[in-house]
Structure formats: C-alpha cells, structure tokens
Amino acid sequence: MYDNSQAKYVKYGYLYDFQTALDISPEGWHIPKKEEWDKMYCELGTHFRDVYESLKITGHSGFDALFGGWRIVRGMYNGENASAHFWSCCEINDNEAWHFKISAYKQKYDFKKGDKRLGMSVRYFKNI
Numbered sequence: 001m002y003d004n005s006q007a008k009y010v011k012y013g014y015l016y017d018f019q020t021a022l023d024i025s026p027e028g029w030h031i032p033k034k035e036e037w038d039k040m041y042c043e044l045g046t047h048f049r050d051v052y053e054s055l056k057i058t059g060h061s062g063f064d065a066l067f068g069g070w071r072i073v074r075g076m077y078n079g080e081n082a083s084a085h086f087w088s089c090c091e092i093n094d095n096e097a098w099h100f101k102i103s104a105y106k107q108k109y110d111f112k113k114g115d116k117r118l119g120m121s122v123r124y125f126k127n128i
Contacts, residue, residue: 052107070118082104
C-alpha cells in the first residue's frame with residue numbers, strides 16, 4: 001500500500017513487486033504482455049494525449065488510471081498524483097521487467113524497464 005497509509009490504500013490499492021503480481025493473478029485473468037498494452041494504445045487513439053485522456057479517470061475507456069506512483073526497492077514511495085505504473089509480464093532478464101507508465105504531468109505513456117523488486121500497480125486483462 002502507498003506509504004503504509006490506510007487512506008492511500010483505499011484510494012490507490014496495493015503496490016506489488018513483480019513476482020507477487022504474477023502469483024496473485026485471479027483465475028481467468030493475466031498481467032498483460034507489452035504487445036497487449038500496445039494494442040490497447042492503438043485502439044484508444046493515435047496520439048499520446050488522446051490515449052492519456054482515455055486512460056485517466058473520467059476518460060472514455062473505463063480504465064480509470066489512478067496516479068498512485070510506485071515504491072522503490074528501499075521502501076520509499078514516489079510519484080503520487082504524478083504517475084501510474086503497471087507491470088507487464090514481459091521479463092527483460094532475471095532482475096528486470098517492463099512496465100507501462102502513465103505520466104499525469106506529461107500527459108503521455110511509455111514503457112520502462114524496472115527492477116522486479118519495485119512496487120507497482122497491477123491491472124489484469126481477461127483471458128480470451
């Protein structure tokens with residue numbers, strides 16, 4: 001949970017390390033691959049600001065991204081109200097995996113490498 005605060009947990013939910021996020025996937029759901037995030041992006045628009053507007057709360061996609069930031073490896077929290085970070089299931093190596101970042105200030109998204117020990121939000125996609 002963000003900053004070990006009950007109020008922030010209620011607002012943002014928990015922030016999970018990579019392995020925990022994989023382990024707790026509900027039956028019938030999965031952490032999306034990078035290609036699935038790309039597909040969602042393409043379906044929402046052709047410009048990063050259009051996609052951002054679709055993903056944020058009040059956007060038309062229903063995604064309703066909350067900008068809960070992330071937890072660094074040492075346990076400190078960063079980025080509240082500034083960014084949202086969601087794990088991808090795509091590993092880069094034993095220590096890193098890709099994540100999908102949405103920036104509130106830049107109003108765009110991109111893919112970033114992240115240490116698997118970081119705490120990030122999780123958005124599961126339904127299995128087809």
